[in-house]
Amino acid sequence: MLIYIFIACDRLDEKQEKQLKQNLPALQAALQTYVEANEANRAELINDCTSDDCEDWQLGISQPVKKHTHLAPAVNLFNGLAQQYDIDCEVGSIEDGEREPVSYFGKHEGQGDAFLIAQYLGL
Template identity: 75%
Template sequence: MLIYLLIACDRLDEKQEKKLKQNLSELLAALTAYVDANEANDVTLINECDSDDCEQWQLGISQPVKKNIHLNFPVNLFNSLARKYDIDCEVGYIEDDTREPVSYFGKQEGAGEAFLIAEYLGL
């Protein structure tokens, strides 16, 4: 199953958008480091932040998973980013090049739990 985790960039107030834009380079660096470290696992970077409007941004990763244990590292990464940068995250699966969200976690939603996310994904 191909899953994705994104930083929630939509429905932000003005203060949240400003903070996200200020932290974009650091967030991108953290995601790039994770992708580089997991290149053998076919982890790819999702970086669609060309617009001036945060609402249209897509920033995160995608990776194949076969077992729920494979979710531990990416969920932990996004939990740490959520704590550090006061963001929320979206997780879901990709089917026929379409992203289908299954759960949200982070600053507002609370920490993500890999076991529960695996259940939502049907792993």
């Protein structure tokens, strides 16, 4: 199954948007580092942050997974980013190019759990 995990860039207040824009280079660098370290797992960076409006951004990763243990490194990365940068995350599946969100986690939504997310995804 192909999954994605995004940094939630929509429904942010003005302060959160400003903070996200300030932290964008650090977030992009952390995600790029993860993707490079997980090339064997076919992790890919999703980095579409060209719009002036954060709500249009898509920033995160996609990666094929077969079981919850494959999710753990990515979920742990995003949990850490959520705490460090005061963000939330969206996780879901990609099928036929369409993204289907299944769960949200992060600073405000609560820590993500790879086992539970795998169950939501039907792994």
